[in-house]
Amino acid sequence: MNKIYPFSLLLALLILVQPGLARAESWDLPQLMASLAQVQSNEARFTEKKTMALLKAPVESSGILSYRRPDHVEKHILRPKEESLVIDGDEVSWKDGASGKKHSLRLQNNPALTALVESLRATLAGDLPALRRYFAVKLQGTQARWTLTLTPAEDTIRRSLKTMSIEGSGTQVSVIDIVEVGGDRSVMVLQHD
Amino acid sequence: MTKLRRRFLLCAWISALAFSAWIAFAHTRIFTDLTGFLPTAPDRTQQLLLDQLRDGPASRLILLAIEGDTPQHLADASHALTETLRQDKRLAFVHNGELDTLGVERDILTRYRYLLSPAVSAEHFQAPALKESLQKSAELLQSSAGVLLKPLIPLDPTGEVPRIAALWTPASTIKMQEGVWFSADSKRALLITQTNASGMDAVQQQEIISALQQHFLAIQKTFPAAKEGSLRLLMSGTPVFAAESRQIIERDSWRLSLVAASLVLVVLLVVYRSLSMTVLAFVPVAAGLLVGVAVVSLVFGGVHGITLAFAATLIGETVDYPNYAFLHTARGEAVKNALQRIGPTLRLAVLTTVLSSTALLFSSFSGLSQLGLLSLVGVAVAGITTQFILPVLAGANVTTRKIEALPFKLAPGNSLRHAVLPLLLLALAGIAWQHDKIWNDDLGSLSPVSEQAKALDQQLRSQLGAPDIRHILMTSGKDTEQALRNSELLQDDLQQIVKDGIIGGFDMAARYLPSQELQRQRQAALPDAENLQNQLQQAMTGSAFREDAFLPFLHDVQASKQQALLRMEDLRGSSIGLKVQSLLLHDNQGAVALITLSGVTDSERLRKAIAGLQAKGVTAIDLKDDTSHLINGYRNQSLILSGVGILLIALLLLLSLSSIRDTVRVLYPVLTGTVICVALTILRGEKLTLFHLVALLLVIGIGLNYALFFNRHEHSADDTRRNHLSLLVCSLTTFLSFGTLMLSRIPVLHAIGQTVALGSLLCLICACLLAKRNP
Numbered sequence: 001m002n003k004i005y006p007f008s009l010l011l012a013l014l015i016l017v018q019p020g021l022a023r024a025e026s027w028d029l030p031q032l033m034a035s036l037a038q039v040q041s042n043e044a045r046f047t048e049k050k051t052m053a054l055l056k057a058p059v060e061s062s063g064i065l066s067y068r069r070p071d072h073v074e075k076h077i078l079r080p081k082e083e084s085l086v087i088d089g090d091e092v093s094w095k096d097g098a099s100g101k102k103h104s105l106r107l108q109n110n111p112a113l114t115a116l117v118e119s120l121r122a123t124l125a126g127d128l129p130a131l132r133r134y135f136a137v138k139l140q141g142t143q144a145r146w147t148l149t150l151t152p153a154e155d156t157i158r159r160s161l162k163t164m165s166i167e168g169s170g171t172q173v174s175v176i177d178i179v180e181v182g183g184d185r186s187v188m189v190l191q192h193d
Numbered sequence: 194m195t196k197l198r199r200r201f202l203l204c205a206w207i208s209a210l211a212f213s214a215w216i217a218f219a220h221t222r223i224f225t226d227l228t229g230f231l232p233t234a235p236d237r238t239q240q241l242l243l244d245q246l247r248d249g250p251a252s253r254l255i256l257l258a259i260e261g262d263t264p265q266h267l268a269d270a271s272h273a274l275t276e277t278l279r280q281d282k283r284l285a286f287v288h289n290g291e292l293d294t295l296g297v298e299r300d301i302l303t304r305y306r307y308l309l310s311p312a313v314s315a316e317h318f319q320a321p322a323l324k325e326s327l328q329k330s331a332e333l334l335q336s337s338a339g340v341l342l343k344p345l346i347p348l349d350p351t352g353e354v355p356r357i358a359a360l361w362t363p364a365s366t367i368k369m370q371e372g373v374w375f376s377a378d379s380k381r382a383l384l385i386t387q388t389n390a391s392g393m394d395a396v397q398q399q400e401i402i403s404a405l406q407q408h409f410l411a412i413q414k415t416f417p418a419a420k421e422g423s424l425r426l427l428m429s430g431t432p433v434f435a436a437e438s439r440q441i442i443e444r445d446s447w448r449l450s451l452v453a454a455s456l457v458l459v460v461l462l463v464v465y466r467s468l469s470m471t472v473l474a475f476v477p478v479a480a481g482l483l484v485g486v487a488v489v490s491l492v493f494g495g496v497h498g499i500t501l502a503f504a505a506t507l508i509g510e511t512v513d514y515p516n517y518a519f520l521h522t523a524r525g526e527a528v529k530n531a532l533q534r535i536g537p538t539l540r541l542a543v544l545t546t547v548l549s550s551t552a553l554l555f556s557s558f559s560g561l562s563q564l565g566l567l568s569l570v571g572v573a574v575a576g577i578t579t580q581f582i583l584p585v586l587a588g589a590n591v592t593t594r595k596i597e598a599l600p601f602k603l604a605p606g607n608s609l610r611h612a613v614l615p616l617l618l619l620a621l622a623g624i625a626w627q628h629d630k631i632w633n634d635d636l637g638s639l640s641p642v643s644e645q646a647k648a649l650d651q652q653l654r655s656q657l658g659a660p661d662i663r664h665i666l667m668t669s670g671k672d673t674e675q676a677l678r679n680s681e682l683l684q685d686d687l688q689q690i691v692k693d694g695i696i697g698g699f700d701m702a703a704r705y706l707p708s709q710e711l712q713r714q715r716q717a718a719l720p721d722a723e724n725l726q727n728q729l730q731q732a733m734t735g736s737a738f739r740e741d742a743f744l745p746f747l748h749d750v751q752a753s754k755q756q757a758l759l760r761m762e763d764l765r766g767s768s769i770g771l772k773v774q775s776l777l778l779h780d781n782q783g784a785v786a787l788i789t790l791s792g793v794t795d796s797e798r799l800r801k802a803i804a805g806l807q808a809k810g811v812t813a814i815d816l817k818d819d820t821s822h823l824i825n826g827y828r829n830q831s832l833i834l835s836g837v838g839i840l841l842i843a844l845l846l847l848l849s850l851s852s853i854r855d856t857v858r859v860l861y862p863v864l865t866g867t868v869i870c871v872a873l874t875i876l877r878g879e880k881l882t883l884f885h886l887v888a889l890l891l892v893i894g895i896g897l898n899y900a901l902f903f904n905r906h907e908h909s910a911d912d913t914r915r916n917h918l919s920l921l922v923c924s925l926t927t928f929l930s931f932g933t934l935m936l937s938r939i940p941v942l943h944a945i946g947q948t949v950a951l952g953s954l955l956c957l958i959c960a961c962l963l964a965k966r967n968p
């Protein structure tokens with residue numbers, strides 16, 4: 001204790017004495033997360049472009065993405081076909097608009113899918129511990145234009161997911177870019193009204 | 194009787210008792226398995242039917258439900274419970290609806306998909322069909338579910354894996370919520386498990402059920418304290434019933450025997466005011482029980498719990514013999530004298546009861562013949578003990594009781610006797626009127642399980658879409674291959690029955706393990722490399738897929754064409770293997786493939802549909818109808834045996850009394866009392882089971898005692914008054930000990946108690962009214 005004490009005192013002094021320096025560096029990951037955690041609900045139109053090794057041409061779709069605190073995310077696809085994907089708590093349900101068939105499964109049984117879900121949901125919820133459970137998180141840029149880079153932390157996830165980046169400004173996410181191990185890539189651009 | 198002879202008798206008696214006690218206490222297995230009480234069946238179908246009741250896959254299912262919390266928490270508990278139970282080696286499988294946990298099964302499915310899929314045919318791999326498959330795959334890939342299916346599509350563009358998975362997923366109609374099975378109202382998370390042990394093995398099932406409860410309690414503790422108490426586990430199914438029945442049988446048989454014995458004890462203490470006399474009165478009972486149980490144990494290799502519980506009825510019957518002896522003893526007289534006086538009547542009373550038990554003894558229903566043997570031996574030993582041992586034990590001990598004779602007079606043969614015949618006719622008319630509603634052949638009515646538990650079972654069963662216990666189809670063959678092959682031939686017909694909405698689904702071993710022949714046919718239908726490449730190329734023109742997307746598919750189809758066929762050994766250790774084992778039975782005549790049906794909505798139409806299948810060589814088992822039929826057969830047999838028993842009794846009476854008039858005088862009131870008892874039971878809306886028949890035989894045995902004693906030649910008015918006292922005391926002890934049985938929750942014991950209590954009372958009244966008037 002005695003050894004550490006002067007050191008931390010010194011650190012505290014440094015921060016107090018140089019307020020200008022502190023302010024310049026003050027916008028960091030915890031702060032971004034804290035501000036995101038203030039958002040109660042959010043809705044945006046999206047267009048998504050998926051490039052897959054199996055397919056000749058990229059697939060495009062568009063619809064509405066909405067979020068409600070603490071753990072509800074809904075992806076309502078309107079084009080080319082109506083579909084909805086609802087993530088609520090531990091349940092993921094997928095409904096095919098044409099047939100009306102609904103499937104649901106529990107995240108608990110599927111770590112890879114959980115990681116994918118949390119990358120988006122935990123970001124929107126500003127839940128840093130949840131993000132760090134699955135990813136190494138790196139923040140770049142400024143408050144007005146930031147980029148979060150997520151790299152899988154576990155082997156089970158690393159097997160399918162290579163990297164992920166989320167761009168945004170303020171508390172609004174504007175681009176979600178997912179790169180998979182096989183080279184498949186999905187870019188989702190969000191537009192807030 | 195010389196002193197030496199007396200000593201010898203006593204020694205022989207004591208050693209017989211000692212030997213019996215040794216057998217009864219040290220070497221007797223007590224069965225509680227309800228099917229142990231069931232008959233052995235005469236033909237193969239019936240035997241398989243009984244085997245199904247005992248060991249069938251449906252009988253080994255435990256249905257579970259968790260309730261009392263939010264769906265989210267229930268789902269968590271369901272998940273946790275499933276994880277724990279999968280570690281338990283006594284359970285063949287546990288399902289709660291979660292799909293992703295089937296690791297081994299998924300490997301088998303993927304590896305053998307072209308041998309397992311019912312879609313495999315030559316056309317399936319032609320360009321037009323392929324084009325359609327690719328179209329569907331492309332749509333799936335582009336949807337949100339694409340993420341999950343993406344790894345599979347290059348291997349399986351025709352969608353065999355999801356097709357087989359859908360076929361294998363039990364009862365896909367159950368509601369899914371939070372990724373697990375739920376009841377339609379979201380209040381219960383549902384699970385299903387199958388035990389390795391027979392559903393009727395009450396002891397093992399009890400252990401498993403306790404373990405299930407322990408596991409659940411542990412899971413409950415992980416929930417927030419406030420919620421801990423509200424979370425509940427419900428269980429049902431044959432194993433649960435078996436365990437519950439066993440508990441009830443064990444508890445009831447002990448409790449009731451004790452209660453009956455103490456009630457009789459109190460009555461005797463009041464009458465005799467002497468502990469030694471009361472104890473002596475129990476000696477024949479105890480001797481009868483001990484030897485009876487020992488003999489049953491030696492003959493049947495054990496005693497069934499219900500037979501033991503039945504021992505309580507022997508108390509009521511056999512305690513009468515010493516009582517007749519004691520109560521006929523005048524004050525200051527030795528018991529020996531009185532025994533000599535009533536000896537002939539007592540012997541006849543014992544012999545007629547023995548004859549009425551003989552009717553049961555020859556039944557091929559093992560439960561009944563156990564009861565018959567116990568009662569026959571018990572009564573005979575009690576009679577012999579009363580006649581020969583009691584005087585020795587009582588010695589010079591003279592009666593000093595306060596109540597020597599009846600303080601008031603019974604007036605047998607009074608003018609009320611004219612009412613008996615009209616009553617008999619009325620009763621017969623009543624029986625004739627209700628003749629189509631007399632019998633209850635439902636095996637379920639013998640089960641001690643509460644209506645509430647049965648209702649819960651029905652509810653869970655329909656919520657889970659568990660196989661119907663009532664209807665099972667079977668196809669047989671000389672070996673596994675043939676049985677599988679025969680069941681495969683029925684798939685289309687069964688599918689049609691499902692389409693018609695008669696049943697929700699069906700299950701058969703061939704679904705998981707197709708016959709070698711069908712697998713070979715599928716292999717032959719797979720195109721060769723060049724052909725498939727051509728067809729695929731054609732199918733891919735204009736498709737969204739890249740040209741080299743399906744190289745893994747091309748490779749796997751070729752590998753499947755060469756691969757070794759799927760055999761039972763390959764399934765071992767997986768839940769699929771266990772399922773196949775439970776649906777594929779072997780006996781000395783070959784193999785039998787079972788087809789279970791679930792979600793039966795319309796029994797009437799199902800019956801018609803099954804009739805159509807039967808024409809194709811399917812054996813249909815309707816557990817309810819078939820067991821009813823079986824029980825019906827045993828009942829008819831018992832009726833005939835009872836008739837023979839009554840004839841023998843009449844013959845014995847005729848020989849001993851050497852007067853037709855006296856024989857009629859004895860038989861008439863007993864048969865009248867019995868008939869009125871039957872009429873009253875039926876008119877109250879109760880249907881007779883096999884066990885009512887047992888009870889009626891007891892009524893006849895007991896009633897004959899009354900009629901015999903009422904019609905004794907007495908030498909003095911004192912004798913008569915003593916005789917009437919003995920009759921009243923004996924009927925009171927009988928009434929009390931059988932009345933006790935009415936408290937039982939075991940329908941068998943309840944029926945016997947009620948019938949004998951009522952019947953013996955009616956016989957007493959009739960015998961009194963119709964007795965010869967003493968001068």
